Amino acid sequence: MPAQTLPPEAPHAPSADVCLLMEGSYPYVAGGVSTWTHDLIKAHADLTFHVVALVADRSARTLAYELPPNVTGMTHVYLQDPNPGRRWMPGTGRFLAALESPLRRLQQGGGLEEVAEIARLIAAKKGWVGRHILLNSEESFEMVVRMCRSALPDASFLEYFWGTRALMSGLFATMLAPMPACKVYHAISTGYAGLFAARAKLENGRPALLTEHGIYTNERRIEILMAEWLFEGADTSLALDKKKRDLRDLWLDTFASYSKACYDACDRIFTLYGGNQEFQRRQGADPAKLMVVPNGIDYAGYSKVVRDTADRPPTIALIGRVVPIKDVKTYIRAAGILREDIPDVKAMILGPLEEDSGYVEECRTIVKHLGLEDTVIFAGRVKLTDWLGRVDAIALTSVSEAQPLVILEAGASGVPTVATDVGSCSELLLGRPDEIPPLGPGGAVTPLASPLETARELRSLLLDRPWRDRCAAAIAKRVARYYDKVEIDRIYRAIYDEHIAMPTRPTLFDPTHHLGSVRSGAA
Structure with a gap:
């Protein structure tokens, strides 16, 4: 991508209509959430957007997307490197003693009250x-x-010490970062982005919105349980009588506190499918704030993909980042099993390779060990419409997803999917509860980490042409009926217009401010 001049950093950027809060994603990391965000900005070209990018550190980054002209400002929050401040301050001991209590409570299931207390102390x-x-x-x-x-x-x-330091570094970076002046703050996850939304609501009195593609705390739970560095001395047994709290519990409870604070602060909470709402309710979200707004894709564009009818090998594809949560290793093993019945099958991996180089190398090692060098092809990031016409079926082997765009994009192009039973994959492929009349399966759903089942379902799609055609027709109709981006854009525009027009509420520093008004969303 050619070099692009970034919009000005806050606080010098002009006030924007919408502030998008992005943690570890747009505009530097390609992926489903980032593409969704990029398309959202472009779809509302007459609104101005400010992007807050919450990233790990201050190292140089390359844009994965060319920022649209209606992005008028950017703020970076460096989670591992908060703003330095002064080296000395009178009354440091008293200040930190006051900060200690809300910090402790945040590590044990606190929420918005603790975030407000920390924000007040730091702002002072x-x-x-x-x-x-x-x-x-x-x-x-x-x-x-x-x-x-x-x-x-x-x-x-x-x-x-090191575990808490990492947690507090992200918290303090979020509390210390410049606050752009915007009419609406829209977090695209909980976590630190959600904390920033809560802080914005408290400090500026403007509406805050949340869209959760996946449930942040569930995804962090998977990462935390897999993080060997975090628990080298911890008891990781599965004993039912485990009573002692360990560092793992502290991390999980802290991120649950961040989510609760975000849920309490936000005026509306959106997610992609009904199953996610149960998780949100369990974590303290007010059911009255919840609303399902599914992902949408450019159906008109993807439906124009021309199927390649030339004589070519049967072809499957995994479309996504090569990272552990996508469980690319299961896909590779499934390709090895599939090759036993279809010797000339090609198994493409279409997605960025730079996010986790160690995992990519592990995947390449498995390919070599299984002798699949001529079968499994790492193509890197590609223009999807250039490839879908040459793909007969896609596989999604992720251990966690929300509502994967790739199923919709492939489906609009007439390509069925075999996916693990995560997120809304079953609903996308087998039908929504409100689907009348039923359209039929658009592929198949398999258990987690099951190369054999994945290979079996892919084999059926590749070798049974009438079955593949029925699945392709069903998923294409389902996408057209429920997931056309034109309708989704209309829904979000109505949401933005409603909240941009809302009056400013009392802020954290207003003597009339009351925390209950933030939780309830009352004016």
Whole structure:
């Protein structure tokens, strides 16, 4: 992509209509959520957008998307490197002692009240506090010692120190970052993006919205349970009588607190399918705020993909990032099983390779070990419409998804899918509860981490042409009926117009402010 001048950083950027809060995704990381965001901005060209990109550190980054002209500003939040602040401040010990209580409660299932207290304390010391005082001072070390003794007295202090430091670094970076002036704040996940939305609502009194593609705490739970570095000394047994709280519990409880704070602060909470709403309710979201708005795709564009009728090998594809959550290894093993019945099958992997180089290398090693060098092809990031005409079926082997765009995009192009039973995959492929009349299956659903089942369903689609044609027709009709982006864009525009027009509410620093008004969304 050619070099592009980024919009100005806050606070010098002009006020925007909508502030999009993006954690680890747009505009630097390609993927389904990022593409959704990019299309959302382009679909509302007469609105102005400010992008807050929450990223790991200050290293140089390359844009994965060319920013549309209606993105008028950007703010970066460096989660591992908060703004430095001063090296000394009078009353540091008293300040950190006051901060300690809400920090402890956030690690044990707190929520918006704790975030508000932390935001007030930090705002009162604006210009003073930063990384030096909050993370690197002698007083902050003493605070962490007290927190460890209170929260996890049996844990290794070294593990607690570094684990808590990582959590607090992200929290403080989010609290210290410049706050762009916008009419609506729209978080595209909970986590740190959701924390920023809560802070914006508290400080600016403007409406906050949340769209969850996947449930952030569920995805973090998977990552945390797989993070060996986090639990080298922890008891990771599955014993039912496990009672002692460990570092894993602290991380999970902290992210649950962040989600609850975001749910309480936001005026409306959107997700892609009904199944996600049950998770949101369990984590404290007000059912009155919940609304399903599915993903939409450019049906008109994808439906024009021309099928390649030339003599070519049977072809399957996994479309997505080569990262552990996509379980590309199961796809590769399924391709090996499939080759036993279809020797000339080609198994494409169409997606970015740069996000987790170690995992990519592990996948390549499996390909070599199974002798699949001529079968499995890593094509990298591609223009999907150039490839779908040459693909007979796609496989999605992810261990966690929400509502995968690739199923919709392939479906609009007349390509059926075999997918794991995660997120809304079953609903997309087998039909929605309100689907009248039923359209029939658009592919098949398989258990997690099952190469044999994945291969079996792909084999049926490749070798049984009438079955493949029926599935292709069904998924194409389903996408046209329920997931056309034209209708989804209309829904979001109505949401934006409604909240842009809302009056500003009392802020955290207004003497009339009451936390209950933030939770309820009342004016």
